Amino acid sequence: MENNRNQSTKQFHKSIHLWGRITILVALLCTLTIPLYLTFVLGYLPNSADIISGMISIAGFVGIIWFIEPISYFPTLGPAGTYMSFLSGNIGNMRLPVIAATQDALELTPGSNEAEVAGIFALISSTFTNLVVLGIVLVAGQVIITVMPEAIISSFNFALPGILGAMMIMMGSKIKVPNLVVLVATAIAIMIFIRFAPNFLPANIATPISVADTGIVAIFGILYSVIAAKKNHAKESSKEA
Amino acid sequence: MKETLQIANSPMMWILALIIVTNVIVQSIIFYRLAIKHIRETSLISSTQVKKAFKIGFIGTIGPAFAVFAVAVALIAQIGGPLTLARVGIIGSAAFEMIAAQIGSGGTAGTPEFAPHMLSAAAWVMTLGGSGWLIVVFFATKHIDKLQETVKKANPLTITYMSVFAPFIIFFTLGYKEVVNKGILMEEINIAPLAATIVGALSVVIVNKIVEKDSSKKWLKDWAMGFAVISAMVVGTILR
Numbered sequence: 171m172e173n174n175r176n177q178s179t180k181q182f183h184k185s186i187h188l189w190g191r192i193t194i195l196v197a198l199l200c201t202l203t204i205p206l207y208l209t210f211v212l213g214y215l216p217n218s219a220d221i222i223s224g225m226i227s228i229a230g231f232v233g234i235i236w237f238i239e240p241i242s243y244f245p246t247l248g249p250a251g252t253y254m255s256f257l258s259g260n261i262g263n264m265r266l267p268v269i270a271a272t273q274d275a276l277e278l279t280p281g282s283n284e285a286e287v288a289g290i291f292a293l294i295s296s297t298f299t300n301l302v303v304l305g306i307v308l309v310a311g312q313v314i315i316t317v318m319p320e321a322i323i324s325s326f327n328f329a330l331p332g333i334l335g336a337m338m339i340m341m342g343s344k345i346k347v348p349n350l351v352v353l354v355a356t357a358i359a360i361m362i363f364i365r366f367a368p369n370f371l372p373a374n375i376a377t378p379i380s381v382a383d384t385g386i387v388a389i390f391g392i393l394y395s396v397i398a399a400k401k402n403h404a405k406e407s408s409k410e411a
Numbered sequence: 412m413k414e415t416l417q418i419a420n421s422p423m424m425w426i427l428a429l430i431i432v433t434n435v436i437v438q439s440i441i442f443y444r445l446a447i448k449h450i451r452e453t454s455l456i457s458s459t460q461v462k463k464a465f466k467i468g469f470i471g472t473i474g475p476a477f478a479v480f481a482v483a484v485a486l487i488a489q490i491g492g493p494l495t496l497a498r499v500g501i502i503g504s505a506a507f508e509m510i511a512a513q514i515g516s517g518g519t520a521g522t523p524e525f526a527p528h529m530l531s532a533a534a535w536v537m538t539l540g541g542s543g544w545l546i547v548v549f550f551a552t553k554h555i556d557k558l559q560e561t562v563k564k565a566n567p568l569t570i571t572y573m574s575v576f577a578p579f580i581i582f583f584t585l586g587y588k589e590v591v592n593k594g595i596l597m598e599e600i601n602i603a604p605l606a607a608t609i610v611g612a613l614s615v616v617i618v619n620k621i622v623e624k625d626s627s628k629k630w631l632k633d634w635a636m637g638f639a640v641i642s643a644m645v646v647g648t649i650l651r
Contacts, residue, residue: 178452182445187553189441197434197501198545201538203427204497208531212418216532224515224536229543231514232507236543240551242581245573249556250442256548258435259502260475262585267636268471270578272464275632276456281574284455288464290446294439295468301432303476304483304500308492311484323481325648328607329474332643334586335611336636341579343619349572353580361587384584391580395572396562403566 179283183249190253197257234378238385242392246270248286251293258297262384267333268296274340349398353391360387415527419491428493432500463633470633474640479505486512489521490533502541511537603650607643614638 208214239261240252246266247255255265269285272278272292278285306314315323342350364383367376379386418424450456482505486495490512498508512520515536516529563570586608594604618635621628 175453178449182449183556185445186442187556189438189445190552191549193434193438193441194545194549197431197438198542198549200431200434201497201502201542203430204424204494205531205534205538207423207427208418208527208534212527212531214418214527214531216528216535220515220517220529220532221535221539224517224532225539227514228511228536228540231510232540233543236547237551239544240547241555242577244552244555244559245570246578246581249552250446252548252552252555254438254442256544257438257501259499260479260504262581263475263478263504264472266578266581267475268468270582271471271636272467275467275635276460276463278456279571279574280578281570287446287449287455288460290442291461291464292468292471294443295465296472297435297439299469299472300476301435301500303473303480304496307480307483308487308496311480311487315481315484321648324651325644326474326478326480328603328643328647329478329640331586331589331604331607331647332611332614332639332641333471333475333636334582334589335608335613335643336615336639337582338579338586338608339612339615339619340635341575341582344575345579349576350579353576354583357580357583357587361584361591383588384581387584388577388581391576392573395576396569398576399566399568399572403568 186250186253190249194253194257230374230378231381234382235385238382238389242385242388245281245392245395248281248289250286251289254290254293254297258293258300260300263330263333264296264300265293267337268292270337270340280344349394352394356390356394357387360390415525415530416491418527419494419530424491424493428497428500431497435501466633467636470637474644482506482509485509489525490530494534494537498537498541502544507540508537511540515540601651603647606650607647610642610646611639614642 209216240256243255243261243266244252246269247261251265251269255261258265269289269292270280272288273280273285276284276288278288345353361383364380364386367379371379450461479499483495483499486499486505486509489509494512495508498511499505512533515533516525517532519525519529520533559570590605590608594601615635618631618638621631
């Protein structure tokens with residue numbers, strides 16, 4: 171039985187990577203159809219200088235996040251969650267909280283097989299919910315904006331801070347106080363550093379790091395996990411010894 | 412501008428956008444089947460847990476999904492419905508695509524100078540800009556996974572810590588940005604985001620306390636995010 175289970179888990183992970191990569195690649199090719207259609211079918215040839223300068227601005231703006239986000243979100247999302255979340259977007263404000271809340275409510279160990287499988291279902295429903303809301307915006311967005319009182323529309327701006335407050339407790343309650351203090355202090359220190367970075371770093375360095383702030387902080391969080399685990403590992407083995 | 416938006420909202424653009432969105436739906440179906448098969452073979456989680464996961468996915472997304480409403484409506488007015496659907500529905504977020512559209516169109520999106528070839532340039536920049544994530548995920552995810560397995564074998568504690576520390580510090584930083592950068596450091600100090608965050612945190616504390624006392628009320632945990640969102644919206648709006 172245990173053997174079967176391992177076999178199935180191995181097969182499952184293989185399939186996740188295979189289908190994850192296929193779907194990402196196909197989606198990537200599909201997204202190219204819109205600019206290709208505009209340029210070569212309709213013949214609206216953009217100035218190549220416009221595209222190049224636009225790409226340089228975009229790469230300077232988000233280029234570093236392309237690398238940092240997939241790495242720093244991986245411990246939470248897992249392989250399946252990574253393929254799904256990066257395809258559907260809106261990771262920080264929708265996918266990560268949903269994953270964390272699912273692990274919390276179902277009492278699953280983060281990073282475990284159970285958590286990964288449950289996360290797939292949570293992400294599917296999260297993605298579809300987002301698409302349905304987007305559909306409503308497309309069909310009736312303008313009407314709703316004019317009809318609804320401004321206070322109700324803008325009240326949704328507080329949804330994310332509320333969720334993040336909830337997440338800090340859900341995740342924070344699983345962490346011992348000394349580690350919690352280190353993590354909070356690290357995050358605040360980096361955020362302050364990034365805020366004042368334009369004063370002593372050239373803009374072409376300061377801008378990309380300020381855009382990648384969350385990812386950079388997360389990398390430090392991951393590094394701290396490695397250090398803390400090493401320390402406790404040594405302690406445990408010295409106890410044994 | 413008018414001609415540009417007619418092109419942007421043409422039937423062919425809608426068809427392409429729908430094809431792009433179909434990718435997400437197809438991926439969801441494939442992963443759903445893989446997960447169900449895996450559960451059937453291992454009974455890793457129960458069907459009640461599956462249902463709960465679906466419920467939480469919905470509860471946790473509905474608030475933030477409506478929060479992008481205003482930006483999405485603005486984006487539709489600038490670059491049309493199909494591109495908005497194709498870009499915000501998958502890969503990107505409304506805020507990123509708004510900036511990419513502006514950069515790509517040389518700042519003309521939404522202005523009378525927004526000519527069709529600028530729409531084309533904006534589409535290129537948005538698409539190539541978003542493809543960076545997909546390319547890295549395509550190439551790197553497998554290696555990151557392997558690396559994590561290696562680390563797990565060397566010292567399992569590392570993964571235990573990582574899978575709690577990383578999300579915590581991410582949520583803390585995102586929260587810090589909402590509270591400090593968009594609230595306290597604004598020209599007119601705004602404490603509403605801080606209050607919303609605190610209320611959101613409190614609702615989880617309260618739910619946890621209730622469940623601790625009476626474990627038959629565990630179902631409240633499924634709704635924790637919903638309580639957090641609603642109370643944050645109410646308190647944030649009052650203090651605004």
